[in-house]
Amino acid sequence: MATIKDVASDAGVAVGTVSKVLNGQHVSAENKRKVEESVLRLGYQMDHYARGLKTRCTYTIAVIIPGIQNPFFSELVYHMEQELYRRGYKMYLCQSHQDPEKEADYLRLVCQNKVDGILGITFNETAAQLPDSIPMVMIDRHISDKICCVSSDNFQGGCLAAERLIAGGSSSLLFIRSGSNLSSETLKRGKGFEAMCREKKVPYAMLDVGDDTDFFNGEAIYGCLKERIHGGKPAFDGIYTSTDGLALIVQEQLVRLGIRVPEDAQLIGHDGLRKMYKKEYLVSSIAQPIAEMAKVSVEQVIKRIHKEPTEEMVTLPVTFVEGGTTRPPVSTGEDGRPWGR
Amino acid sequence: MATIKDVASDAGVAVGTVSKVLNGQHVSAENKRKVEESVLRLGYQMDHYARGLKTRCTYTIAVIIPGIQNPFFSELVYHMEQELYRRGYKMYLCQSHQDPEKEADYLRLVCQNKVDGILGITFNETAAQLPDSIPMVMIDRHISDKICCVSSDNFQGGCLAAERLIAGGSSSLLFIRSGSNLSSETLKRGKGFEAMCREKKVPYAMLDVGDDTDFFNGEAIYGCLKERIHGGKPAFDGIYTSTDGLALIVQEQLVRLGIRVPEDAQLIGHDGLRKMYKKEYLVSSIAQPIAEMAKVSVEQVIKRIHKEPTEEMVTLPVTFVEGGTTRPPVSTGEDGRPWGR
Numbered sequence: 001m002a003t004i005k006d007v008a009s010d011a012g013v014a015v016g017t018v019s020k021v022l023n024g025q026h027v028s029a030e031n032k033r034k035v036e037e038s039v040l041r042l043g044y045q046m047d048h049y050a051r052g053l054k055t056r057c058t059y060t061i062a063v064i065i066p067g068i069q070n071p072f073f074s075e076l077v078y079h080m081e082q083e084l085y086r087r088g089y090k091m092y093l094c095q096s097h098q099d100p101e102k103e104a105d106y107l108r109l110v111c112q113n114k115v116d117g118i119l120g121i122t123f124n125e126t127a128a129q130l131p132d133s134i135p136m137v138m139i140d141r142h143i144s145d146k147i148c149c150v151s152s153d154n155f156q157g158g159c160l161a162a163e164r165l166i167a168g169g170s171s172s173l174l175f176i177r178s179g180s181n182l183s184s185e186t187l188k189r190g191k192g193f194e195a196m197c198r199e200k201k202v203p204y205a206m207l208d209v210g211d212d213t214d215f216f217n218g219e220a221i222y223g224c225l226k227e228r229i230h231g232g233k234p235a236f237d238g239i240y241t242s243t244d245g246l247a248l249i250v251q252e253q254l255v256r257l258g259i260r261v262p263e264d265a266q267l268i269g270h271d272g273l274r275k276m277y278k279k280e281y282l283v284s285s286i287a288q289p290i291a292e293m294a295k296v297s298v299e300q301v302i303k304r305i306h307k308e309p310t311e312e313m314v315t316l317p318v319t320f321v322e323g324g325t326t327r328p329p330v331s332t333g334e335d336g337r338p339w340g341r
Numbered sequence: 342m343a344t345i346k347d348v349a350s351d352a353g354v355a356v357g358t359v360s361k362v363l364n365g366q367h368v369s370a371e372n373k374r375k376v377e378e379s380v381l382r383l384g385y386q387m388d389h390y391a392r393g394l395k396t397r398c399t400y401t402i403a404v405i406i407p408g409i410q411n412p413f414f415s416e417l418v419y420h421m422e423q424e425l426y427r428r429g430y431k432m433y434l435c436q437s438h439q440d441p442e443k444e445a446d447y448l449r450l451v452c453q454n455k456v457d458g459i460l461g462i463t464f465n466e467t468a469a470q471l472p473d474s475i476p477m478v479m480i481d482r483h484i485s486d487k488i489c490c491v492s493s494d495n496f497q498g499g500c501l502a503a504e505r506l507i508a509g510g511s512s513s514l515l516f517i518r519s520g521s522n523l524s525s526e527t528l529k530r531g532k533g534f535e536a537m538c539r540e541k542k543v544p545y546a547m548l549d550v551g552d553d554t555d556f557f558n559g560e561a562i563y564g565c566l567k568e569r570i571h572g573g574k575p576a577f578d579g580i581y582t583s584t585d586g587l588a589l590i591v592q593e594q595l596v597r598l599g600i601r602v603p604e605d606a607q608l609i610g611h612d613g614l615r616k617m618y619k620k621e622y623l624v625s626s627i628a629q630p631i632a633e634m635a636k637v638s639v640e641q642v643i644k645r646i647h648k649e650p651t652e653e654m655v656t657l658p659v660t661f662v663e664g665g666t667t668r669p670p671v672s673t674g675e676d677g678r679p680w681g682r
Binding site: 033036039040060063067068069071074075077078081082085090091092093094095101102104105107108114130245248249273275276277278282 | 374377380381401404408409410412415416418419422423426431432433434435436442443445446448449455471586589590614616617618619623
């Protein structure tokens with residue numbers, strides 16, 4: 001079996017240089033290449049376990065998400081992996097499917113010294129049971145003042161959506177949300193929406209379809225929308241949904257009900273997802289800065305690992321993006337209310 | 342610091358039961374729950390390194406893919422993670438971006454005993470440099486008779502696409518592929534297409550846009566298609582593309598050129614991807630059995646880890662799926678050629 005000395009001799013570098021490369025420290029690109037080639041050629045095996053007993057570091061972060069097939073999570077993980085790699089960390093990918101048992105199982109990895117930290121989007125109370133000493137950053141959920149939460153500005157997103165619907169000429173708004181009811185940063189989307197409707201004195205309704213599985217086939221949404229149509233005329237002409245996925249389902253049901261988007265009703269989603277393989281957005285939306293959220297989460301968890309001070313809460317700005325389901329803003333009268341429809 | 346005995350006492354079970362749970366062996370659901378709760382409550386840390394020195398197993402598999410934002414890879418990884426978890430394995434997610442350096446870096450993980458095996462979709466020669474003893478399964482690439490390759494039936498997929506275009510009434514076919522030119526199982530898509538065109542005596546053309554980055558904004562495709570239009574009449578009336586992503590780009594350029602799909606030209610992609618959050622397919626396509634490919638890959642790599650015999654090549658069947666870009670099959674004349682358009 002090859003030793004570190006064999007690698008150094010084969011690569012024509014010092015043993016210290018080999019050690020640096022193996023530990024992810026900086027050496028010249030040329031030396032890095034030489035060492036890596038020799039490591040592969042000789043089949044050198046660094047003793048990960050002997051090293052771990054000494055350093056107690058794995059240079060591994062567990063990323064816990066509900067499921068990677070959701071395009072919001074796949075984009076987040078896409079950026080997290082690159083940011084972690086750039087900093088010399090590897091990533092465990094853990095899909096919880098919102099199953100408390102599976103979440104607990106993955107969180108236990110840390111207690112077994114298998115990872116140095118956790119980046120999580122969890123929906124159960126399991127994470128709160130972990131010792132405070134474990135470096136953890138949560139996305140969109142503020143569960144304890146000891147765990148850093150990275151989020152985009154959900155309240156401002158809700159405000160922006162209502163403001164944009166009103167500016168586009170809508171005068172009776174509807175908010176629809178779905179998903180877990182656990183205290184989460186994303187619930188602020190609805191609160192921001194309400195605040196702006198009140199400020200602008202525009203009537204609105206709030207609709208929560210929760211975790212209802214019927215919503216996936218659109219039936220629950222269809223029923224809720226139909227209830228709000230009287231004599232062929234909908235009681236709403238502007239809708240904001242808690243996610244882009246939900247906006248797509250709502251759009252489909254509006255078409256089914258003969259309501260044209262954006263002519264009869266404008267529609268704004270949340271997340272800022274793009275069409276598969278294309279640059280255009282799925283629907284008009286409140287876009288989250290996904291790459292920036294990934295970068296900041298990685299920064300914060302690595303600071304926690306190194307016992308440096310971290311933020312309790314990082315809130316990144318959101319923007320409105322046009323995706324064909326809203327009308328251009330119309331002029332507003334002196335009282336700030338839209339006119340000219 | 343809590344010991345394994347403290348956990349057993351807290352959970353009210355035997356030390357052996359705790360050990361079984363920690364090592365991923367079977368115990369009753371009730372005991373598993375008790376032990377896991379105690380582990381979290383007491384903050385018990387199993388010594389991963391001491392255990393690793395003894396067993397030389399990490400129960401971790403590295404999955405190497407070009408990038409998770411590609412929906413084909415995110416669906417594959419979605420199923421792989423579940424299958425690995427079901428069998429007691431964790432997953433490292435590694436994005437290579439087809440960068441040989443990053444691929445080599447991740448492959449070196451194995452040489453450092455950090456993972457027990459690799460599931461890979463690589464596009465460089467790096468993997469071939471690894472010692473034969475390393476358990477590895479490749480998706481869609483047969484690089485050595487010692488590394489199991491799991492693939493869907495790409496040749497049959499190409500045949501099926503040509504057959505379906507002809508059955509739908511197309512009489513002049515075009516195949517367009519993009520991507521790496523390295524010897525890969527996916528190149529068989531074009532070969533199957535050619536074989537069926539010859540068998541059915543239907544004229545065809547083959548177009549390879551390779552890794553040309555212009556293809557992403559559609560300009561390269563637009564130019565190629567335009568060259569094949571003479572006096573407003575296209576020289577093709579049926580197109581098969583090597584991926585669904587490419588089919589979407591081709592569809593956009595056909596619209597730009599005033600060619601209606603499927604009226605003037607039918608279009609079939611490859612992969613069988615569905616619309617975001619919906620059940621419908623993006624385009625008519627040759628669907629790969631992605632969940633089955635994930636399951637078989639995991640099975641094969643675990644067999645390799647346990648030094649059980651594995652297949653050199655596993656080829657899974659593909660199917661044609663209707664996605665709105667093809668016409669229903671028309672009757673065929675006695676010579677097997679379509680008529681009645």
